[in-house]
Amino acid sequence: MATSLVRPRRGKIIGGVCAALAARFGLPKFLVRLGFVIFGVVGIGELVYIILWVLIPKDAA
DSSP: OOOOOOBOSSSOSSSSHHHHHHHHHTOOHHHHHHHHHHHHHHTOHHHHHHHHHHHSOBOOO
16 A cells, blocks of 8 residues: 655655655665656756655655
């Protein structure tokens, strides 16, 4: 079952965006992180990461 889209306080590396997306869609964290690295090489990954970092709320607990 998918959880709501919130950035976790644990299990994150920088902002928790990849961990939040991985938990929400049931994917391994390393695949989501790899996707951002690949998109970063293309030139859009960093921008999308920063936008999501601002938009996804931090976990309250």
